Amino acid sequence: MALEPEIKTPVRTLVVRLVLVTIGMFGFGFALVPLYDLFCDVTGLNGKTNAEAFVRVTELIDTSRQVTVQFVATNNEQMLWEFRPEVFKVKVHPGQEIETTFYARNPSSKEMVAQAIPSVSPGRAAAYFHKTECFCFNQQLLTGGESVDMPLKFIVDRDLPSNVNTITLSYTLFDVTETGVISVDSMAMR
Numbered sequence: 152m153a154l155e156p157e158i159k160t161p162v163r164t165l166v167v168r169l170v171l172v173t174i175g176m177f178g179f180g181f182a183l184v185p186l187y188d189l190f191c192d193v194t195g196l197n198g199k200t201n202a203e204a205f206v207r208v209t210e211l212i213d214t215s216r217q218v219t220v221q222f223v224a225t226n227n228e229q230m231l232w233e234f235r236p237e238v239f240k241v242k243v244h245p246g247q248e249i250e251t252t253f254y255a256r257n258p259s260s261k262e263m264v265a266q267a268i269p270s271v272s273p274g275r276a277a278a279y280f281h282k283t284e285c286f287c288f289n290q291q292l293l294t295g296g297e298s299v300d301m302p303l304k305f306i307v308d309r310d311l312p313s314n315v316n317t318i319t320l321s322y323t324l325f326d327v328t329e330t331g332v333i334s335v336d337s338m339a340m341r
Contacts, residue, residue: 212246213309219243220307223321224253230326232257232265232293237300245309248283253322255291256298265291267322276318279308290327 220243222236233256243249257263267287271277282288286301293299307318 211309212244214244216245216313217242218245218307218311218315219317220249220305221317221319222251222253223319225321225323227323227325230265230324231259232263232324232326233298234322234324243307245307245311248304248306250284250302250304252300252302253286254298254300255293255324257293257295260295262292262294262328263326264328265293266325266327267291268325270321270323272319272321273315276311276315279311279315280318280320281306281308287322 219240221240222238224234224236226232226234233254235254237252237254241249241251253267255265269282269285269287271280282303282305284302284304286303291299291301305320311318
């Protein structure tokens, strides 16, 4: 019987340590998304673009150079809308404002809300790709059978590194009808 208290103390210490580690891991899991977003914003990693419209400063167009901008549209696995760019690529001069549209159609019989999340690749080009108007800034509400052409206006910055000749802008469309809001910054539904 004298051994019993000595056994309980190490077990209790172990249990307390395991509970603290579990709580720490849970807290770290919640902190990971904001830390990752901050890291991506600082480094431009993962092609994240600014979620706000670019305010254009009057600048000259660099007509000595052309950059190809490709457009890709995909749906999240739960999204059933038709979603595609109207044009799949354009050639632009840095500094030139370009306007294009993406097509979306809700083939269901019910009203749905969607949110598009952008990504630019290569990642180092994200800091030089400025959206002045984008359907991704707001959620899109379509009734059953409704379709819409959604506008996109952008400028490729004149300071884009000279070794970047092609930029791919891709959008993933999420169904946020039931879940409410999707955060463009965290790319996670709440």
